[in-house]
Amino acid sequence: MAPIEEPAPTAAEPGAGAADPAVRPVDVLRVTSVQDVTRAVRRVTLTASAAVVAACGPTMSLLVPRPDDRSPRWPQVARDGRIVWPQGSHGVALRSYTARRQDPSAGEIDVDFVLHGDGPAASWAASAQPGAVLGLASAAPLGASPAGWLLLAGDETALPAISRILAAAAPDTRGVALLEVAGPQEEQPLAAPAGVELRWLHRAGTAPEASTLLVDAVAALSRPPGEDLFAWVGAESAVVRAVRADLRGRWGLRRGQHHAIGYWRAGRAMSPAG
Numbered sequence: 001m002a003p004i005e006e007p008a009p010t011a012a013e014p015g016a017g018a019a020d021p022a023v024r025p026v027d028v029l030r031v032t033s034v035q036d037v038t039r040a041v042r043r044v045t046l047t048a049s050a051a052v053v054a055a056c057g058p059t060m061s062l063l064v065p066r067p068d069d070r071s072p073r074w075p076q077v078a079r080d081g082r083i084v085w086p087q088g089s090h091g092v093a094l095r096s097y098t099a100r101r102q103d104p105s106a107g108e109i110d111v112d113f114v115l116h117g118d119g120p121a122a123s124w125a126a127s128a129q130p131g132a133v134l135g136l137a138s139a140a141p142l143g144a145s146p147a148g149w150l151l152l153a154g155d156e157t158a159l160p161a162i163s164r165i166l167a168a169a170a171p172d173t174r175g176v177a178l179l180e181v182a183g184p185q186e187e188q189p190l191a192a193p194a195g196v197e198l199r200w201l202h203r204a205g206t207a208p209e210a211s212t213l214l215v216d217a218v219a220a221l222s223r224p225p226g227e228d229l230f231a232w233v234g235a236e237s238a239v240v241r242a243v244r245a246d247l248r249g250r251w252g253l254r255r256g257q258h259h260a261i262g263y264w265r266a267g268r269a270m271s272p273a274g
């Protein structure tokens with residue numbers, strides 16, 4: 001995973017080769033089907049061996065080739081997790097995504113890509129067809145912890161993660177999920193415990209990079225009593241910084257009571273590798 005707050009994977013050691021025992025090849029995921037969940041979200045179903053599917057998520061560091069490149073020059077992965085890029089031009093970008101569904105017995109993974117209109121990953125997803133390939137460099141947890149009261153806050157990019165957190169929550173969990181999308185047409189059905197309110201926030205024409213909906217919605221929430229609570233936040237980087245500051249300050253959340261990660265960065269690509 002390469003969230004903004006953590007150091008990006010280091011590129012390079014040129015010359016590391018396939019025979020080098022200190023590196024391993026990336027796992028290759030192949031597209032089997034593509035489906036539009038909404039106008040802005042495309043679900044890509046990928047196949048791999050049961051072992052790769054079981055270990056591939058929930059958060060994935062994906063290697064995204066140029067659209068239509070079915071034989072990319074993949075990097076390799078060092079024992080310590082560093083990406084070892086091939087020398088010269090390779091056209092592969094490193095981006096973080098979430099496995100919305102992992103089914104090892106079927107050898108299937110679903111990834112929901114936001115078609116935000118720019119960038120190697122969004123462009124790849126916009127033209128993905130069966131047979132297209134992605135590389136998988138590494139996997140990581142979502143960072144959520146179970147608690148009696150949950151605050152979840154995110155935009156379209158975080159819906160796959162939030163859907164998994166809600167699905168894994170105990171039936172008696174209470175709380176609120178603040179879900180920012182472009183409008184009612186972008187809402188998705190989410191299974192949640194009865195005590196967790198799903199509150200959809202509509203940008204209604206405001207550009208994603210200009211939206212303060214999540215910051216304002218969290219600012220309007222009173223802290224629930226007690227310490228059995230956890231907040232999970234995934235959205236644009238500046239939004240996440242503002243929400244995190246509010247939760248640490250006004251709510252007094254300790255380190256183990258929240259996980260707030262910038263999922264994308266307005267005006268900038270996510271990784272120097274792209």
Ligand SMILES: Cc1cc2nc3c(=O)[nH]c(=O)nc-3n(C[C@H](O)[C@H](O)[C@H](O)COP(=O)(O)OP(=O)(O)OC[C@H]3O[C@@H](n4cnc5c(N)ncnc54)[C@H](O)[C@@H]3O)c2cc1C
Pocket residue numbers: 001002003004059093095096097098099111112113114115116118119120121122123156157158160161208209261262263264265266267268269270271274
């Ligand atoms: C742990 C983690 C999990 C993630 N899971 C998912 C997921 O399941 N699905 C998903 O769609 N995204 C997910 N993201 C977000 C995704 O990695 C970023 O949106 C990423 O920037 C997309 O890469 P790109 O190559 O399309 O665009 P980039 O090359 O990174 O950026 C190009 C331009 O597009 C803009 N941009 C990037 N994302 C958006 C956006 N969402 N809306 C508007 N403008 C944008 C940037 O500001 C930049 O100007 C996740 C991020 C993290 C850190």
